[in-house]
Amino acid sequence: MSAEPLEIHLDDRDISRSLRRDVRVGLTAAVKWLPPKWFYDSRGSELFDEITRLPEYYPTRAERAVLAAQATEIAELTGAKTLIELGSGSSEKTRLLLDAFTQHGGLGTFVPLDVSVSALAGSTAALAADYPGLRVRGIVGDFTRHLEHLPTGGRRLVIFLGGTIGNLLPEERAAFVAGMRAALEAGDWLLVGTDLVKDPAVIVPAYDDAAGVTAEFNRNVLRVLNRELGADFDPAGFAHVALWNPEQEWIEMRLRAERSMRVAVLDLNVDFAVGEDLRTEVSAKFRPEGISRELAAAGFRTERFWTDPDGLFGVTLARAE
Template identity: 45%
Template sequence: MNAPLPHLAPSASLDDTADKGFLRDVLAGLGAPHKHLSAKYFYDRRGSELFEAITRLPEYYPTRTELAILDRYGPEIAAGLPPGAALVEFGSGSTTKVRRLLPHLGDLSAYVPVDVSEEFLRSEAEELCRDFPRLRVEPVAADFTKPFPLPDDLAEAPKAGFFPGSTIGNFEPDAAAGLLGSFARTLGAGATLIVGIDLVKEKAVLDAAYDDEAQVTAAFNLNLLTRINRELGADFDLDAFAHHAFFDENLGRIEMHLVSRRSQLVTVAGVPFHFASGETIHTENSYKYTVPGFRALARRAGWEHTRVWTDEDGLFSVHALTASTIRRH
């Protein structure tokens, strides 16, 4: 057995009701008039690996564009964080993006990656400790869409949040404002939040980004059914479902669906669900924003917009916010 790394704190574990929540959400989503599943369940270990593969695809511009912004403006972004801050990354996944900021943040009191995939979280945290041996890493295995406690030993440290990747776009606008409000309550008044936001652009560019030629995004979408089969005793036939993604210009969002190729019956934990041919399971939305549109959303949630950085082509943006108002509900 390997000795623990010197600056890696034991990770806090997910609540033991997580599996029950997964089953409850799947049964409710498949039993709804318009079948749907939560995008947060994409990220088991295989799903996390597939998403990392998506970020390297030629069609998928968001990750490389955001990384270029972080590389170019990293010193400016880091300068806006309070000295001695604990940096909390919501939905950390791979540490690729925070690594762009860490060289400019030598005085962090701790880095707190928060992710629902506990095994992947621990693996990434250990690797980060090897590469940044002076950094204290305190991983928290949690669903960041729900309230969770930060490590007790960081109670007195100023807080900063990091939420890259335009993950906020996966939420309906009202829910997105609610999530930003939850982040403010977790981090506290005066905290800073750095958040990545994908911008509105041509439909063809967006469609290609979510329906790549190599079909990696299709595998990512279908892996959700694999997970349900494995963890919830379902009998989905993956060959009987197809990936479908498109940009809805009226709603300003990408939609991802799994389309039933035929009429079929599927059971989950013994509960039957009928699918008509062509019926879909709505698995994800990804809203795209304008800079003024996101600024207004942040303001609704009690955040003051202080800075924005974009690439030259206006594909993506990184925003700095300050928690001006803590709303309890």
């Protein structure tokens, strides 16, 4: 069965407006910031794929270990007819679930949602070829804005992997989980991957690897702004910084100006003092009780919580009440 034509709710103009809005708001804030989603042009995606294979970067390996061990139980517990993946990318880890659901029987449709048309077109074509009995319906959209377009009916399982939920600030996370519950019906399921609180000596190197790949990934956001908005950032003028915030229990990635500079972007002249930081990512780490509490506040009941053998990464299966 071939993949269905992509359902597009996010076009180039919409993406451009969103980028311009984020840049204007973030670069004029008292403490400058940019959202991490702007890392991911084609080069950024390649760099992130490289990051996931680095020895320091444990989250991908740890989450894969959980899914490999628990995929059959997830298929048996949920009995889902429709599997929906938010921020799907290549859906590489999702194949562990698709294999389990295929063996269990009953799954009819897979719906990956992602902002990238090219990535989604490639992944849906490959998945349709590899799972010929499965209906593959890709949706181009932003998981913070387009949940109302998820397919309805049947028993649904929504998966949100990779610890991506940790990139949302607490108020954003609460709004997202509430929106997710509003998009589902009682009895539907949610599977979410979360990086866990642990020794910062383990966490920080995952965001500041010895080979410097994460540093290049971090600076890539400046190259995106140069290309898309005609900005004149000098990426080499910014140092990559990864800091553990013990109060918030999150890692912050920043770009630190190594000299004073003025950057032209849009109709702005943005001044950076030497040593000034531009925050590009927050990645929250979680405790099991905190995950359950946040999900419960939105109307989800935690049914299972698993970790990898080393207790680095958690996967929570919750049901909409």
